[in-house]
Amino acid sequence: MTDADATADPYPFSTGRPSHVVFQSLNLDEIRPAERFDYWQEMVIRGAELERTAVEEYPVFEGRMISLGTPTSELHQGYASPYVTRRQPHHIRKDDSDVTALYLVQEGTITHHQDGDRDVNVSSGDFLFFNMARPSESSLSACALIELDLSAQTLQAELGMIPSPSLVTDALSVSKLAPLLKAQLAHLPHALGAMSEAERVLSLRSTENLAIAILRGMLRNTTALAWFDMESPAQANALFLAACRFIDRELRHPHLDVAMVADALYCSRATLYRAFAENQKSVGTYIRQARLARLWQLLERAPANALIGDLAERCGLYDTPNVNRMFRAEFAVAPSDVRRHIAGRS
Numbered sequence: 001m002t003d004a005d006a007t008a009d010p011y012p013f014s015t016g017r018p019s020h021v022v023f024q025s026l027n028l029d030e031i032r033p034a035e036r037f038d039y040w041q042e043m044v045i046r047g048a049e050l051e052r053t054a055v056e057e058y059p060v061f062e063g064r065m066i067s068l069g070t071p072t073s074e075l076h077q078g079y080a081s082p083y084v085t086r087r088q089p090h091h092i093r094k095d096d097s098d099v100t101a102l103y104l105v106q107e108g109t110i111t112h113h114q115d116g117d118r119d120v121n122v123s124s125g126d127f128l129f130f131n132m133a134r135p136s137e138s139s140l141s142a143c144a145l146i147e148l149d150l151s152a153q154t155l156q157a158e159l160g161m162i163p164s165p166s167l168v169t170d171a172l173s174v175s176k177l178a179p180l181l182k183a184q185l186a187h188l189p190h191a192l193g194a195m196s197e198a199e200r201v202l203s204l205r206s207t208e209n210l211a212i213a214i215l216r217g218m219l220r221n222t223t224a225l226a227w228f229d230m231e232s233p234a235q236a237n238a239l240f241l242a243a244c245r246f247i248d249r250e251l252r253h254p255h256l257d258v259a260m261v262a263d264a265l266y267c268s269r270a271t272l273y274r275a276f277a278e279n280q281k282s283v284g285t286y287i288r289q290a291r292l293a294r295l296w297q298l299l300e301r302a303p304a305n306a307l308i309g310d311l312a313e314r315c316g317l318y319d320t321p322n323v324n325r326m327f328r329a330e331f332a333v334a335p336s337d338v339r340r341h342i343a344g345r346s
Contacts, residue, residue, distance in 0.1 A: 011069065013076070014046045016097075018069045021197050026078075028063040037061040040080065047087060047095035047132065054082040058142065066189045068200055073208050074149040077189035079107070079142070086137045095132065098152045100162065102211055103128040104185045108143030112136065117164040127178070129168035146185045148211055158212050160242040160265065171218040181214050239267060239275040244286065251291050251316045258283045291315040292330045295323075299338045308335045 011022045026043060028036045040063045041050045052061065058081040065078030103110075109123045114136040122128045130136070133152065155162055163171075172178045184207055192200050243261050250256050250264075261283060262269045276283050294315040302311055312323045312335075327335050 010043060011067075012043045013067060013069060013074065014041070014043055016046065017071055017074065019071055021201060022067065022069040023192060023197075023200055024067055026063075026065045026067065028061065033060045036063065037083075044076075044078075045085060046099075047091040047097060048085045049088070049091075051084045051086075052082070053084055053139070054141075058082060062142075066192070068189075068192055068204055070201055070204060072151070073204055074147070075188065075204055075207065076147040077145070079144045080140070082141050082143075084137065084139045087132065087135060089135055092133060092135065097132040099132045100150045100152050100155060101130040101132075102148045102150060102168070102215075103130065104146040104148075104182055106144040106146065106186070108141040108145075110141070110143065111139045112165055113138075114165050118166050120165045120169050122169060125182070127169055127172040129163060129165045131162055131165070133162070146189065148185065148207060150208060150211065154212065155215070156245075158216050160245055161238045163215070164238075168215070168218075172214075175214065175218055177214045177217060181211055184210060236275050236278050239265065239271070240279050243272060243275065243283070244290075247283075247287055247290055251287075251294055252314055253316060254318055256287060256316055287316075288326065289330065291317050292327055295327065295335065296331065296338060299335055300342055304339070308339070311335075 010024050010026050011018050028040065031039050037050070037052055040061065044063070044065060061081045061083075063078065063080040065076055067078075068075045103122075105122050105124055105126050105128065107124055109121065110128055112120045112122070112128055112130070114120075114131065114134050116134065120128060130138075131152070152162055172181075188203055188207055192203070195203065242265055246261055246264050247256065250260070253260070258269050258272060262272045265272070272283060276286065292315070295312055295317060298306075298311040298314060299308070309320045309323070312318075312320065317323050317326070324334055327333075331338075
């Protein structure tokens with residue numbers, strides 16, 4: 001760490017991402033014992049409430065952390081005495097954070113509860129996934145952890161869903177790529193000190209990309225069929241939203257159907273049917289309505305000389321004789337009526 005890093009006031013990551021690159025160490029040895037726990041919460045914990053535990057065994061709260069933060073990501077490696085952290089609905093409403101985090105437990109144990117998911121118990125060598133958009137409670141023993149923050153928006157785009165903690169822990173426990181990620185996470189915090197700022201940013205970005213690639217790969221595992229617990233409203237809704245996003249991306253595909261969607265999401269057709277039924281929809285109806293809605297959008301934007309049949313094919317509607325009938329049944333007007341109305345407004 002440079003002299004500038006060592007002398008600068010520490011950045012409070014509890015307030016959110018920094019607007020510039022921050023590389024720092026934080027050690028509670030420099031803080032008065034009576035103030036350490038409050039200082040830890042003030043500097044480290046974002047959008048949650050903390051409660052000390054095992055006070056008799058750990059009368060003086062200990063904590064230390066190495067952190068690298070950029071405007072788009074963070075990496076932290078540290079140790080702390082036992083505590084419980086709770087993220088309540090009012091924290092979520094106030095914070096509205098686009099953050100998920102992947103933890104690697106190096107020492108100690110964590111019991112994690114997230115609403116809509118079963119409890120997850122992790123120990124040394126295990127991964128834990130944390131979603132700041134969900135109410136949760138975590139009970140930590142004296143733990144050494146590495147935390148890699150991941151953008152929820154990026155995960156949604158790459159995975160088609162935000163996975164549950166139990167899903168990630170179970171999947172990475174058997175992933176053949178997990179040891180590669182563990183080695184990278186364990187090495188990086190200790191290597192950062194000898195790097196330039198540009199090298200630190202590149203290393204963080206590369207580690208984030210590796211984690212996302214491995215998480216994406218785990219969804220290709222054949223055991224994925226068991227990951228969707230349809231008794232869990234959160235997981236059923238996650239599957240429904242992932243299916244809708246996939247359908248919206250693939251509307252032009254001529255063979256888009258239930259089987260194609262189920263194969264893409266690594267779930268059974270029965271599971272997919274149930275996820276849509278929970279939202280009072282059917283897969284086939286959603287595909288038809290999405291295609292017709294896309295056709296309406298194209299009719300509003302396309303040049304006046306564009307053929308309606310060509311626009312319909314761009315939406316996956318290849319049965320030209322039936323397009324008018326389906327469109328009129330859905331919107332009570334014909335495609336040509338929409339085009340005339342748009343032309344009349346010009």
